[in-house]
Amino acid sequence: MLQKTRQFVAFQGYVLFTAIVVISVMGIGYSVIRLDRDSHLSSVRREAEQALSHSTDQIKLRFFGAVQVANKIESLLGPEGEIPERQVALVVEDLQRYNPSVIAVGLAPGLVLTHSFPQADNRSTIGLKYWEIPTQMQSVARAIRAQHPIVAGPLPLVQGGTGFILRYPVFRATAPYGNKELWGVISIVVSAEGMFSGPQSPLSEDHGYIFTLQEVHATSEPRRFVSDAGALPASKPVVRAFNMMGSDWEATAIPRGGWPSYSPQSPYLLAFALLSAIMLVGLLAVLRRTTIKEQNANALLVEAIDCMDEGFIAFDERERLVMVNRTYRDYHQSLAGILHMGVTFEELVDFGLARGAYPQAVGCEAEWKAERLARFRNPKEAYLQPVDNDRWLKVTEAKTPHGYTIGIRTDVTAEKRAQEAAEAADRAKTEFLNNVSHELRTPLTVIFGRASFLRHSEQLPQAKGLAAALDGNAGASSDVATAVHTFQRFVSEQGAGISGSAKHMLRLVEDLLDWSRMARGKIELDLAPTELGEIASSVIEDLHPEAAAKGLEITCSAEQPTEAMADGIRVKQILYNLISNAIKFTDAGHVHVSVASHGDEAVISVTDTGCGIAPDHVDHIFQRFHQVDTSMSRKNGGLGLGLAIAEQLAALHGGTLTVQSRLGQGSTFRLSLPSAEALALPRSA
Known part of the structure; x- marks a missing residue:
């Protein structure tokens, strides 16, 4: 749950x-898009302001040119106000060529329109009286009152449409006092649409702007010209205020589609933000899946470790506890108060020592702690450790590649107790065999001695007396003498058999006694410089009859002198075992013994041409009671202790006993002992 x-x-x-x-991510994306939109909007407004400024400058320039034309027309008037139509027509033609937005130039002496150029297009306006048209008269009156040109508009035109009109009042000087008298008005009509049209105008339709133009602070209701009234959006336009002909004007401009709601880069920024959000969500999903997998793996590991029958504990590279399972806690119940994550191994050891959790450390806590820390920091082979609840644990520790220390605690209490029981039984068996062997050796020695007498019964005084009695009795028949000799020979033969069996039994008993002494560590060596060649020759001489009985040739080659630091009696015992085995297991051929020095070692080699040893038995022949071939062992006798005793005796000398063998071709046993120059120290088992 x-x-x-x-x-x-x-x-x-x-x-x-x-x-x-x-x-x-979306908030950041929105902020970036908004900043980009604001930057783009500012850029568009700057462009609109620049276009509006340029356009208003063009308007002022055009009306300034119109004033110059009106002034020129004024200069063409006659002394009595006559109008030179041809000359004025040429001037108007030049003006229209320069400024195509000019649609008419009207001359109105006495405020009655008498001439309108171009005449062909403006005949309908001839005879117009300004005072009859209030919308026209207002601007005319303003110009007359101001006595300088003004621009009026936007106004509905007589020709149709909307336009702006330059009103240029003309005054003539009168005699005799030179007072100025109103002659009339020159009006130059400019089309409102044409004023902002053309490729040179930044506010033309080609550039996508909607503009307005109106005069401010006028005496009458201000009028405003809108280039596309139907498309005018309700947005804040850019505004340009300027002065023209003594009046204040205001021009505005706005993109035809309104101010942009977003920049051209906004879709890409939005796509990038969405893609980033999707990628982050995907990355988080992958990270979560990976995290869940790791958590599941860690949970599985923890559960698996908790299910182990062995105690498990792990420390990081700083020797801090990172993991421990239930079994370990059960094994070390006295450490329950400190087994928590983060505790160091040294703190754990100190806590256990303070509570007597380590029986073997009692009385030598400091030394035991130093040794335990050294084992922990440089783990090697496993070892046994008793704990506070009469339990034995096998401690196995190892370092990981990342510097972690892993510890396994295996409960070997049952095995330890079984081992102790087995050792006790082995000691009892050894003592029993030792006692039995001692008890057997005495009667066997007696049997062997008595059998020796029987073996040579003819040498006994009683036999000699019987022979003398028979020889002295002339009446004794030859059959009786023959029967007596036959009986003596039979007794000798039986005595020889009993003697051989007793000798064999004594050898077996001696082997058992030697093995018993070795098991109890009771064999002591009397080490001294020993000539190995002499010992080898002596053993060969003793065993020569056995070899001759089987038709085997036994030879010896020795370097003189070859001395080893050894116990001569025990070396002789080793050679008896090796050579007698070679004779036993060789049916034809020879047995050769060689003695030589090799550096600091003296080496005796025993080589035979016997049956050899199978490869799967070579590694076991020095184990006690091991028999290579039980049928052959029964045939040749022996307990399987000879080679085991020989190998242990060689080890006690600080030497080695090795074998090389090929099945069916023979074997070579090599005894290596420290040479006399090596000055080996005495050893005891």
């Missing part, structure tokens, strides 16, 4: 974190 609650809380946290990340 707790695990499910943790998983639910973790999932809710993941969902919340993912939502926060997505909202944050």
